[in-house]
Amino acid sequence: MSRPAVAIVGAGPGAPDLLTLRAARALEQAEVLVWTDSLVNPQIAALAPRHCERIRTSSLTLEEVIAVVVERAVAGRRVVRLHDGDPCLYGALAEQICRLADAGIPVEVVPGISAYQATAACLGAELTIPGLVQTIVLSRAGGRTGVPDTESLPRLAALRASLCLYLSARHVEEVQAELLRHYPADTPVAIGYRVSWPDQWLSLVPLSEMARVSLERNLIRTTLYVVSPALTPPQDARSRLYSASHRHLFRGGTPEDDQPAAMPSCGSDASEGAAASLSP
Template structure:
């Protein structure tokens, strides 16, 4: 028996790995995060039991898994995006290790990747930014020392900020001294869902644009010079005259 932590992707049911889809269709027990995972992701399943974990607390989820383990039934534990990012799987895994229950993590498409696709952007450009910082706004969860938004902003790297749209004013205030008021920023609401929407602007004008849209939750913030720059060097990978293992010199 194995518990499979499956990344269902950001919303579009087709943005799931073949492996993840296969496991959802074959596992006899499915426990899915119904508040963030569309039910269409479960299409084609033959499960004996399907449970929406949005209504449960951790202990109830573990009891369901223990019940499946007693019957020798594999469990598809379906999370949104990639389960290793803000998926709250760490606490579940800790319990499974204590119980001696096998598990496996199946990666998924991240919300950050979906947002970059919507914007038609590459998040790492030569001479502009070669680093992407994935973080969240400190509200209920206190950030560890050195991970405060202002500290991370000192790097000037491309940044993806989860769970922060309600605190956009504070975020802009912390970012501006390091990125500059003219720095490009985008706020993407429900990326890859049928009702996806987004706005792009600068740190100077993004608040008014977001307020006009009415985004209050389920939105990701992307900030960085990569979002509005055509002035960058070409990568070495495809540059004429640059030799490598698959394209020897001469």
Template sequence: MVYFVGAGPGAPDLITVRGQELLKRADIIIYAGSLVNAQLLKAAPACCLIYNSAVMTLEEVVEVMVQGEREGKTIVRLHTGDPSLYGAIREQMDRLEEAGIAFEVCPGVSSFCGAAASLQAEYTLPGVSQTVIITRMEGRTPVPERERLRSLAAHGSTLVLFLSTGLLKQVREELLAGGLSPDTPCAVCYKVTWEDEKILRGTLKQLPELAEAAGVRKTALIVVGEVLGSDYELSRLYAADFSTEFRQAREGEDGNT
């Protein structure tokens, strides 16, 4: 069996319980060495074979899985964050399916969740934004034309950008072209939940300079949106004049009491 496991955003104790248990009984671990915290590998048995996929091709990764399966091994493919986001797991799963090898996916805590925790932010504030767009700036790998940043910016939703730290001048240009104000709050979130985490706050017009001044060039998320500001509406769910399945509205009281 091959298990695709989300390692979480960085801190070793933010992997799921299920993911930790799979590491403890793995015979083979293939981990994304450029992004996954190596402290997680301490959970592996002493006899476990460990491969760093940062120096491997897709074919080499799959070959390790296929050979391990032939030998009856338990294989863990350890991806950063949650493997469903920019994890390139579909191509691996398709190869395993073609080879008749069973696999399962163990979800993880994505770095965009870790960023919100470190920012002490809520991405979906009433009256501000009820939508989160997870995307990236076009670079060496293109994005569909309909998903250009300037098009997505037009929605005014909360934006979380992966894989874009080295392209911040282009990010700023695209978001401004999409109608965002230069004063839109933003944050550069470097290695969230790691010991050397950095959280840099500013505005869209300052975005490239924020990262440059701190020496941040990779391994960071960019969060853009008014949810990082101070204005929002209170949730109706907890308003005194709002009835729910579990609580009746109280007459004469409004949502601001």
């Protein structure tokens, strides 16, 4: 009889109802829950059955976590390794899979909604606006972990894309200084703390205020920055895909008009209003 696969499951940004159906099913079937208790909402861990063994990992090393997972999986128990957000982002996923593969244990990875998606959704914002920005970059400040030279913040900021920075609040002053070399000072920045949790704090500020606001709020962890001109898009922004002039397999169109048509969208006033309603 083959061993049950270990499920490495993304808990999403925090709210239990932002779990995927597959993640919820894995939790409901768990016999052992190995969960990131410092970052995952306890309400999500509570979805596992009462008889499920629960092991918190906030005080454990990766080696200790893997030892627990391997022991329980070899014993034939269904193990769920529950991560915050999406385990494919900053979750030591590759290391865990490699070690479990060495032990001959199959792994299923269940993705989760990431904080940048929850933040954009909460703001009612699109991060890819036609004619303005079409690229989303997910990265982090160097810190103790460091980043490759080819992915340094100056290189990424030079793109002036929608830049989502994780694990960077402790370095916010140097991050802001570097970003100001490439983005205009009034570029909107969404600062999100524990987005989708009951104590969520989310505010839209100009780049020039990013560090000051973060320091005033004493934000040092579970904080995401989304830096993007798309957060205050121009009034005439419109997708070509839904334009009457755009022909494709399922809809005809007129070939004369290749320019995107104007469409009302959230301007700066609307964005400022949204930010005011999100800030305490």
